[in-house]
Amino acid sequence: TQLLEQSPQFLSIQEGENLTVYCNSSSVFSSLQWYRQEPGEGPVLLVTVVTGGEVKKLKRLTFQFGDARKDSSLHITAAQPGDTGLYLCAGGDNAGNMLTFGGGTRLMVKP
Amino acid sequence: GAGVSQSPSNKVTEKGKDVELRCDPISGHTALYWYRQSLGQGLEFLIYFQGNSAPDKSGLPSDRFSAERTGGSVSTLTIQRTQQEDSAVYLCASSLLRAQYFGPGTRLLVL
Numbered sequence: 365t366q367l368l369e370q371s372p373q374f375l376s377i378q379e380g381e382n383l384t385v386y387c388n389s390s391s392v393f394s395s396l397q398w399y400r401q402e403p404g405e406g407p408v409l410l411v412t413v414v415t416g417g418e419v420k421k422l423k424r425l426t427f428q429f430g431d432a433r434k435d436s437s438l439h440i441t442a443a444q445p446g447d448t449g450l451y452l453c454a455g456g457d458n459a460g461n462m463l464t465f466g467g468g469t470r471l472m473v474k475p
Numbered sequence: 476g477a478g479v480s481q482s483p484s485n486k487v488t489e490k491g492k493d494v495e496l497r498c499d500p501i502s503g504h505t506a507l508y509w510y511r512q513s514l515g516q517g518l519e520f521l522i523y524f525q526g527n528s529a530p531d532k533s534g535l536p537s538d539r540f541s542a543e544r545t546g547g548s549v550s551t552l553t554i555q556r557t558q559q560e561d562s563a564v565y566l567c568a569s570s571l572l573r574a575q576y577f578g579p580g581t582r583l584l585v586l
Contacts, residue, residue, distance in 0.1 A: 380553075
């Protein structure tokens with residue numbers, strides 16, 4: 365069974381601070397996706413990384429896939445209240461069809 | 476364009492009753508997934524449909540849970556003889572390639 369562990373589970377920070385969320389596994393994934401979910405809504409895809417060592421930037425968000433494709437990180441620079449939400453990582457199988465989700469990191473950014 | 480829609484948005488039922496949850500995927504998406512999410516937690520995979528292939532039911536927690544996908548489009552998740560532990564948000568997602576697009580979910584409360 366493939367498992368993804370996210371840390372921290374909860375994070376409360378002030379506006380303007382930086383933060384990093386981690387997603388770790390003992391299994392190798394063909395791809396790694398990050399989603400953000402707001403209350404009352406379904407998760408929304410932020411990024412997909414597929415190559416070991418890959419780094420993708422989306423405005424103030426930086427995503428990294430580990431060299432061995434077992435772990436990933438999400439770094440947010442100068443967090444804003446609008447970044448508040450549940451961040452989920454998900455590892456993809458070789459066929460690219462099935463995703464294994466981590467337990468999520470609940471982020472609160474206070475103004 | 477239209478995203479994934481789910482109905483009802485909220486469902487309150489009594490223990491022992493049957494419930495049906497509906498998912499309308501994005502037109503043209505061949506894959507459809509059902510997940511369950513407990514309050515503020517990650518996503519638990521339930522069942523996966525891909526085209527005309529037999530569904531992957533490996534995530535269904537008990538034989539009280541079943542799902543159908545008619546005509547390769549709309550899907551219904553049925554929970555028979557509901558129990559209080561079935562209370563959760565049930566999310567549906569559809570996919571054409573790797574990214575999954577989620578509906579807003581159905582919040583089920585079993586009293």
